[in-house]
Structures are given as C-alpha cells and as structure tokens.
Amino acid sequence: MTAPVWFLYPAAALAEIAGCFAFWAWWRMGATPLWLLPGMASLAAFAFLLALVPADHAGRAYATYGGIYIAASILWGWAMEGARPDRWDIAGGLVCLAGAAIILLGPRSA
Template identity: 55%
Template sequence: MSWALLPLAAALEIAGCLAAWAVWRQGASALWLVPGALALGGFAWLLALVPSLSAGRAFAAYGGVYVVAALLWAVAAEGERPAPLDGLAALMLLGGAALLLRG
C-alpha cells in the first residue's frame, strides 16, 4: 500500500506546485491557485496515510519517490533530456525509499 500512495502523492504535489508556477512565473490566472491548493491538500492527506513508524520516515521515503517523479515530469512534460546518471540516481533513491519503509 505504501508504494501505491507515494507516486499518487507525488503527482498531486507536482500538480499543485505547477499551478503556482504557472500563476507566478507564466502569468496564468490566479484561479489556478484553487485547484493547486486542492491538489496540495490531497498530497498531504495521501502522505499522512503512508504506513510508517514515524512521519519523518514516511516523509524521507516520499522524498526519494518525489525526485524520481519530478525527473519523469521533466522528461515527459517538458521535453528535458535526462542526464547520463539520472537513471542510476533514480534507482538509488527508490532503493533508499524501500529501505526506509521496510518496517
């Protein structure tokens, strides 16, 4: 269950932050902040559901999953070409997340 929640939380956090980015950096309507805030609220709710020994452990594991999601976003949505070691870094981060959620 933990692994299913973390990518969903990452997608919501990216969506919420992207809404703010669009408003402040690209001149989008401030109305985009409403769904952005809802997405960020959903992110926090999902992260709180992650079964973990402590909040800090859940947040640390999520950090690895978030970085991987952000790299995938950069490639898929922004057309950024991955750096040569991005794949290795992503595997290391996911391995670390798995270790953090092991108990």
C-alpha cells in the same frame, strides 16, 4: 482502511508536483491566478495521501517519500515539460529510489 503503500507514495508525489506546478505556472509562466485553486486542492490531496501511509513515524514516511518525489519529479519534467532526463538525472533518481527502498523495506527491531 488505507491503500497500499505502492499506490500512496506515487499518488502523493503526483498531487504535490501538480500542485507546485500550478503555482510555478502562475508565478513563472504568467498563467491566470485561477491556477492557484486547483494547485491548493492538489497540495491538500498530497498532504492527505501522505498521511495515509502506514508508517510507525511520520519522519520515516517523509524520508521514504522524498526518494519517490525526486524520481517522480524527473518523470514529470520529461512527460509534462519535455525535459528529457540525462544519465545524471537517471542515476540520481535511481540512487534516491534505492535510498527510499532501504528506508521503507529495511528490517526493524521490535
């Protein structure tokens, strides 16, 4: 049994962003290489969660996820790095979420 899509996409985004941030912290911020271990585990969790998304095609799942990821990245920057989104970040994030919704919820022919 899979979790609902409304949970899987944000959970996958959080896992991917956290995993990538662990690499960023090591490479760009001078954090200890030990950050790479939870980073790799988080990236593996991301791949697992995205694979659970109930979609007919992987490409469609990834395309939908892209919009969620962009919006989540803006929120991550604000919550974890103090980079408050400006109106362009917000507008771009909303456009991406609208695109993701169209892909996810659009009627499909049988």
